[in-house]
Amino acid sequence: MNKLTIAAAICAALCVLPAQARKKPEPSPVKPAPFASTYKAIASPPVLIQNATVLTGTGERLDNADVLMQDGKIQAVGKALSAPGNAKIINGTGKWVTPGIIDVHSHLGVYASPGIDATSDGNEATNAVTANVWAEHSVWPQDAGFAKALAGGVTSMQILPGSANLVGGRSVILKNVAATTYQAMKFPGAPHGIKMACGENPKRVYGEKGGPSTRMGNVAGYRAAFIGAEAYRRKWDAYEKGGRQGDAPDQDLANDTLAGVLRGDITVNIHCYRADEMAAMIDLSKEFDFQISSFHHGVEAYKVADLLAKEKICGALWADWWGFKLEAYDGIEENIALVDRAPGGCAVVHSDSGEGIQRLNQEAAKVMASSKRVNIDIAPEHAIRWLTSNAAKALRIDEQTGSLQTGKMADVVVWSGTPFSTYAKAEQVFIDGALLYDRNNKALQPRADFLIGQEGQP
Amino acid sequence: MSRSLIFFGLAAFAFNAQAQNVLIKNATVHTAASQGTLNNTDVLVQGGIIRAIGKNLANPAGLKSVDANGKPLTPGLFGGITDIGLEEISQEETTVDANLNLKTGDSGLIETLRPEFDVTRAYNPRSTLLAVARVGGMSFTALGTDGALLSGQGGVMRLDGGYEPIAGRRVPFISIGAGKLGQSGATRAAQFMLLEQAFNEAKAPTPGDDRLLTGQGRNALNQAMAGQRFLVSVNREADIRQVLKLVQKYGIRIAIIGGAEAWRVADALAAAKVPVFLDALDNLPGSFEQIGASEENAARLHRAGVSVSFINGNDPSHNARKVRQIAGVAVSNGLPWEAGLAGITSAPAKALGVDAQVGSIEVGKSADLVLWTGDPLEVSSTATAMWLQGKETPLVSRQTLLRDRYLAPDNGLPRAYQP
Numbered sequence: 119m120n121k122l123t124i125a126a127a128i129c130a131a132l133c134v135l136p137a138q139a140r141k142k143p144e145p146s147p148v149k150p151a152p153f154a155s156t157y158k159a160i161a162s163p164p165v166l167i168q169n170a171t172v173l174t175g176t177g178e179r180l181d182n183a184d185v186l187m188q189d190g191k192i193q194a195v196g197k198a199l200s201a202p203g204n205a206k207i208i209n210g211t212g213k214w215v216t217p218g219i220i221d222v223h224s225h226l227g228v229y230a231s232p233g234i235d236a237t238s239d240g241n242e243a244t245n246a247v248t249a250n251v252w253a254e255h256s257v258w259p260q261d262a263g264f265a266k267a268l269a270g271g272v273t274s275m276q277i278l279p280g281s282a283n284l285v286g287g288r289s290v291i292l293k294n295v296a297a298t299t300y301q302a303m304k305f306p307g308a309p310h311g312i313k314m315a316c317g318e319n320p321k322r323v324y325g326e327k328g329g330p331s332t333r334m335g336n337v338a339g340y341r342a343a344f345i346g347a348e349a350y351r352r353k354w355d356a357y358e359k360g361g362r363q364g365d366a367p368d369q370d371l372a373n374d375t376l377a378g379v380l381r382g383d384i385t386v387n388i389h390c391y392r393a394d395e396m397a398a399m400i401d402l403s404k405e406f407d408f409q410i411s412s413f414h415h416g417v418e419a420y421k422v423a424d425l426l427a428k429e430k431i432c433g434a435l436w437a438d439w440w441g442f443k444l445e446a447y448d449g450i451e452e453n454i455a456l457v458d459r460a461p462g463g464c465a466v467v468h469s470d471s472g473e474g475i476q477r478l479n480q481e482a483a484k485v486m487a488s489s490k491r492v493n494i495d496i497a498p499e500h501a502i503r504w505l506t507s508n509a510a511k512a513l514r515i516d517e518q519t520g521s522l523q524t525g526k527m528a529d530v531v532v533w534s535g536t537p538f539s540t541y542a543k544a545e546q547v548f549i550d551g552a553l554l555y556d557r558n559n560k561a562l563q564p565r566a567d568f569l570i571g572q573e574g575q576p
Numbered sequence: 577m578s579r580s581l582i583f584f585g586l587a588a589f590a591f592n593a594q595a596q597n598v599l600i601k602n603a604t605v606h607t608a609a610s611q612g613t614l615n616n617t618d619v620l621v622q623g624g625i626i627r628a629i630g631k632n633l634a635n636p637a638g639l640k641s642v643d644a645n646g647k648p649l650t651p652g653l654f655g656g657i658t659d660i661g662l663e664e665i666s667q668e669e670t671t672v673d674a675n676l677n678l679k680t681g682d683s684g685l686i687e688t689l690r691p692e693f694d695v696t697r698a699y700n701p702r703s704t705l706l707a708v709a710r711v712g713g714m715s716f717t718a719l720g721t722d723g724a725l726l727s728g729q730g731g732v733m734r735l736d737g738g739y740e741p742i743a744g745r746r747v748p749f750i751s752i753g754a755g756k757l758g759q760s761g762a763t764r765a766a767q768f769m770l771l772e773q774a775f776n777e778a779k780a781p782t783p784g785d786d787r788l789l790t791g792q793g794r795n796a797l798n799q800a801m802a803g804q805r806f807l808v809s810v811n812r813e814a815d816i817r818q819v820l821k822l823v824q825k826y827g828i829r830i831a832i833i834g835g836a837e838a839w840r841v842a843d844a845l846a847a848a849k850v851p852v853f854l855d856a857l858d859n860l861p862g863s864f865e866q867i868g869a870s871e872e873n874a875a876r877l878h879r880a881g882v883s884v885s886f887i888n889g890n891d892p893s894h895n896a897r898k899v900r901q902i903a904g905v906a907v908s909n910g911l912p913w914e915a916g917l918a919g920i921t922s923a924p925a926k927a928l929g930v931d932a933q934v935g936s937i938e939v940g941k942s943a944d945l946v947l948w949t950g951d952p953l954e955v956s957s958t959a960t961a962m963w964l965q966g967k968e969t970p971l972v973s974r975q976t977l978l979r980d981r982y983l984a985p986d987n988g989l990p991r992a993y994q995p
Contacts (some may be wrong), residue, residue, distance in 0.1 A: 229859045232867075262861050322774070420982055421991075440975070441705070441894035442666040450979040473857050473890060480901065483955040490949075491958055492983060540904030540955045569861065574813060574837060574868035 144361040151253060155295060155304035159550035164188040166201035167532060170210025175217040175506040175521035179499035185215055187528035190550040195522050208546070214536055216502050217521050218273025218294075218529030218549065220509035221475050222387070222434045223368045223414050223468035226264055227257035227292075227300070229276055231472060231568075237261075241280035242287060244341055246324045247343045249312065250371035251287035253279045257300040262566040263472040268294050269563070270476035271531040271544035274305060276513055278414075281315035281389040282323040284330070284339045288375055289313055289387060291513055293529075295549055296564035308515050311411070312379055314340065316390035316399060317445045337398060344406040347376030355381075385411040385514050388432075391445035393421035400429055412512040414468060415439075417449045420456035423463060432464035432512040433457040436474070437481040451488035454504065455496060466512050467504045478505045483538035527551075596624035596943070596966035599635045603644035603667065603947065608651050608921035609936040612914065616651070619649065621943035624965035629939060642947075642961070650917065650952050651937050652715020652734075652944035652964065654924040655896035656887035657807065657833060657853060660709060660717050661699045663893055673698035675723030677897040688759035689774050691748060692796040693728030695721040701737045705893055705962075710735055712897025713946045713959035716742065716934050718924070720892075722751050722809060725759055725767055726774060726797065730807075732930045734944065736964040742930045747867035750830075752810040752819060753865055768818050775801065775826050794987050805829040805929065807853070810866040813837040820844055831927045834858075834889060836866035840872045842880035851927040852877055855889035856906035875910030884915065885924035904953035916953050942966075 165187045172180040172195060184199040185192070201207065228240040239256035257277055267275070270536040272294050279286035289311035294304040317333065325331035330339050349374035357367055378384035386403070390396050390413045403410050412432035413419060417440060419426060419433040426433055437458065440449025450456075458465035467482050469475035482504050486496045510520025519527040528551035534543040547555035556562035569575055598621045607629070618633040619626060635641055652886040664671035676693045696719055709717070719730035719741075727749045731741030752767050760766040760892065774788050778797035789797060810816055811834045820841070823830055831851040832838055838845060838852045845852065859871040870876075874884045886903045888895055899920055908914035916921075925935025932943050943966040950957040962969045981994040 210960075232863045233948075234863065266860060308678075322667075420979075438895060438898070439891065440708075442891070444665050444668060447665060448978055450975045450982075452979050452983075456979075456982065471890075472860050473863075476857075479907070480905075480955045484901070487949075487956045487958050492979065538956060540901060540953055541908040543908065569867075572867045574840065576839070576868060576870035576872060 132332075146366060148362070153252070153301065155306045156299070157295070157304055157306050158302070159190045160295070160552035160554065162187075162190070162552040164193070164202050164205035165208060165528075165548065165551065165553070166199060166205045167208045167210045167213075167215055167530070170213045170214045170215045170532070171536075172522065173499045173501055173502040174297050174523070176523065177499055179497070179502060184210075184531060185522060186528065187548060190528055190552070192524055192526050192528050192530075194524060197504060208532065212535065213545070214533040215522070216271070216531050216533065216537060217506040218519065218531055218547065219478050219505045220513070220520060220560060221267070221272055221275040221469050221505075222412065222466055222509045222512050223395060223470045224267070224275040224277055224475055225280065225470070226267060226275065226472060226475070227259065227261045228253055228279065229331055230258045230261035241282035243282040243323055246283050246320055246330060246339050247285045247372065248279075248283050248287050249285045249343065249373070249375040251279065252290065252310075253277050253287060253298065253313075254290035254300050254304070257290065257292070259297050259300055259303060260566045260568045262569055263475070264296065265564045265566060266472070267475045268547055269544060269557070271479065271533070271537070271547055272475055273520060273529040273531070273547060273549050275517065276311060276387070278311070278313045278387060281313070282337055283356040284315060284320050285343055285376070286313040286315060288384070291515060293549055294576065295554060296566075297474045305515060307518065308513065309383060309385055310375075310378065311385040311387050311444050311513065312375055314381070314388045314399075315387065316388060316395040318443050319389070333395070337402065340402055341405070343376055344370075344380070345404075347373045348406060351377035351380050370532040379408050380406060383407065385512070387414055389414045391415050391417045391443070393418040395445075396422055400425070400431070411514070412464075412466065415446070415470070416457075417446045417453065420450060420453045421572055423457045423460035425462040426457060427462040427464070430464070432463070432466050432508060434466040434468040434509075434512060436470070437467065437484040451484065452492060452494070454482075454485040455489035455494050458496070458504070459494060463510050464511065465504050466508045468509075471567040479482035479533075479542055480540060486538060498536060501538065580594040595968070597622050597639045597683070598943070598963060598966060598968065599633065599639045600642045600649060600945065600947070601633075601643050602646055603649035604646055605629065605937055606648055606650045606917055606952070607937040608918055609938045611938075616646065617724070619937060619943075619945065621945075621963065621966040624943055624967065626937060626939055626941050626943050628844060629937065630991075638860055644947055647960070648948045648950065648952055649937070650713070650946050651921045651935055652946055652962065653713045653920045653952070654885065654935070655709045655714035655717040655735065656892050657718045657720040657730075658893040658896050658897045659720065660705045660735070660893050661701055661703045662695060664705070666701055675721055676728055677723045688724040688756075688892040689726040690724060690728055690769065690790075690793060691726045691774075691800060692790065692792040693721065694746065695719055695728055696731040696733075696741055696746070699731075699733065701733075701739055704974045706737065706898070708894070708975055709896045710962060710969060711959065711971045711973045711976060712830065713900060713952065713962065714896050714947070715944045715946070715964055716925075716930070717809070717896060718747055718928055720807070721749050722755075725751060725756050725770055727751050729796070732928050732949065734934065734964060736969070742933050745813065745929055746804065747797075747805050747928060750808050752808060752815050753812065754863060768822065771822060775822070775828075779826075800908075801826060802826050803990050805831055805927065807831050807833050809833045811863075813840040813868065814923060815865070816841045817844070820848055820850070821849055823850070824835060833887065836873065837868040838882070839870060839876040840868055842877050842882055845877065846881035851883035851885060851923065853885045853887045853924065853927070855887055856902045856909065857888050867932060871905070871909045874906035878911055878915050883923050883927060884911070884919050885927055886919045900953060901955050904955065907953055913953065946975045
């Protein structure tokens with residue numbers, strides 16, 4: 119984040135919220151943020167996992183180690199921990215323990231199962247710039263895919279709009295807890311993200327719907343949107359700075375989102391495959407002075423790994439998808455490893471798939487295996503970061519989760535063995551210290567309402 | 577790479593018999609046949625054919641010898657039912673030849689029934705997808721076609737750059753379900769009606785204007801009904817049961833593709849000796865045709881005695897290599913390991929009628945072999961060597977070449993000057 123953006127972010131935090139406290143005459147009240155999280159951690163007695171192989175998510179591996187969870191938080195990680203009297207003890211012998219898996223790119227809920235017209239809620243494909251829409255308003259909590267992802271160890275995920283649009287709208291970060299409303303899944307305190315898309319998708323979708331129909335049209339579209347948003351931001355920031363006196367400027371949902379990007383309040387996720395297009399998007403971010411959090415898909419990220427590292431942009435990538443579009447034609451199996459090994463590089467394994475999200479651990483394992491062919495050895499304690507702490511960093515929730523550090527949310531997976539195997543199974547999954555999935559206990563396996571009473575169910 | 581591929585294409589059998597000889601020593605040989613797994617075993621290949629399997633085999637002819645160091649050796653793997661060589665870039669329609677999509681008018685049902693369509697005629701063995709699949713250990717695939725109810729014929733291809741299907745084998749395809757409702761008057765019931773009418777017509781063509789099939793189509797379908805195994809795409813239990821009725825009524829042979837709910841029909845499928853090609857990752861109720869999708873599909877079918885083969889249902893062609901992981905996931909969900917390996921080797925070879933050539937390590941079979949760093953069903957393993965008809969085939973693809981280009985140390989010139 120550059121200095122200006124940081125200043126904007128600080129202003130957003132310090133100038134806006136305490137405005138009511140200032141001694142100016144009759145300031146307009148600050149409304150609470152709409153659609154707030156109602157998430158509440160499920161209460162649980164303390165849990166002590168003993169004698170496991172622990173990958174902390176910070177790059178460390180601890181053998182024969184314990185993990186203590188208490189009051190929803192990681193209390194301690196280390197050898198021979200003692201537990202409070204009421205703690206539940208789990209024998210971790212032979213097991214591996216990792217932070218909960220985080221998927222930074224999911225469409226669960228917005229493209230729910232069953233995949234029919236009625237559940238196709240991921241692309242507001244009516245305008246190339248729909249910064250006004252929020253993915254959370256499409257999330258169907260009864261998507262059976264959430265529970266399958268949980269069985270794969272996924273404890274948090276970012277639900278994104280699709281990639282039809284230049285600006286697809288806001289993402290939402292959810293904790294993977296079964297709930298009747300999405301607000302009850304909403305990750306407390308997590309920032310919104312924005313979804314943007316490069317390349318073929320927008321020009322294909324809008325080529326015969328008024329444009330853009332070319333990549334140059336795409337870039338002109340982003341620039342026009344941000345020029346408008348910058349003027350909007352100035353107007354609103356002046357109003358806030360002036361103590362919210364007089365009439366507020368007109369509110370515009372799209373510009374709210376884009377101005378949030380310019381202020382640094384909203385993380386930027388860009389669907390972008392080609393190396394040259396990623397470089398163009400970096401220039402766009404400099405023109406309008408915002409920070410890109412991650413490029414998603416980035417099949418050619420390996421060609422600009424150093425550039426991404428230098429610009430502090432994560433590559434949220436697949437292990438092996440390629441070839442479905444020309445912009446995905448240059449895929450290589452070592453893409454994630456090459457982004458990872460650039461000094462300061464931030465590699466993230468993402469899914470973009472209701473199937474892939476169930477096995478992000480195996481996706482990482484494939485990268486480790488293919489990298490070995492070219493003598494790049496990646497240790498498990500390092501690779502786990504791609505699906506835990508690096509993902510948390512990309513979503514800006516790394517203060518709360520993504521690693522097994524004291525005080526963090528107790529989002530924890532107990533694996534049957536090394537997670538980097540075809541045969542690995544997430545056996546127990548904890549979210550905020552509560553056991554919410556247990557492979558050996560049907561009573562602790564959530565099922566969506568949609569599946570109830572379906573005779574064909576396994 | 578390109579040069580050796582050209583040789584394959586031009587002269588797979590005649591060219592350089594010496595290069596089709598090898599003695600692979602000291603491997604853990606997963607035969608995918610009755611011998612199971614053999615430790616510390618040698619495999620002798622001459623003229624592209626497996627001639628001997630055993631311990632400490634002599635090397636009488638002084639053949640090139642490779643020490644496997646105890647690593648697993650498998651038959652070349654089945655890459656699933658794919659469009660390899662039929663599509664280069666999925667979303668660029670000028671590069672995709674997989675499906676016959678004739679326009680269908682109100683009374684134009686004839687155009688949905690083209691059993692004479694032979695998709696292998698569009699097969700391009702120079703496609704980059706072949707080498708990518710080989711790097712993943714895949715040596716053969718069934719070209720599929722899915723444009724219509726009676727969608728036409730594919731073929732089983734060895735991924736060696738040759739043009740002809742293995743044993744000249746053609747495979748007829750049928751496709752049932754939601755994807756074809758537009759061709760059956762918006763009801764599945766008509767799909768079975770039309771299939772019956774087409775079968776009747778092929779068996780005993782009646783004169784008149786109400787024919788569904790062309791003359792060539794009748795011949796092709798008649799021939800298929802007489803001896804070939806139809807590959808039928810179908811997922812829903814109810815539809816599978818209807819398909820089994822057709823099997824009984826017409827005495828045809830089929831295998832099921834997809835079969836998300838096949839486990840619910842397992843006993844009937846076993847009794848009718850119907851193999852199933854399935855994607856073990858297909859465990860979501862992705863449509864109302866697969867409310868019963870389960871990761872245990874393979875294990876349950878196997879327990880009932882059904883032959884299970886694996887396909888990648890999501891991304892079959894570009895990611896054909898994922899079939900190996902798919903088999904492994906089936907094993908992690910209750911399928912015995914040997915059945916998992918069989919599902920990507922001998923089982924599909926048998927179901928597709930090419931088991932005399934490929935799919936197992938047995939004396940007399942083609943020497944299509946892969947050496948691995950470890951358990952071939954493990955995502956943490958990779959292929960280290962491949963032989964196709966005994967000829968060592970470099971594990972090089974456009975992907976590995978791109979990788980090497982960008983891994984090469986900076987030499988002061990742009991990457992475009994790297995190999």
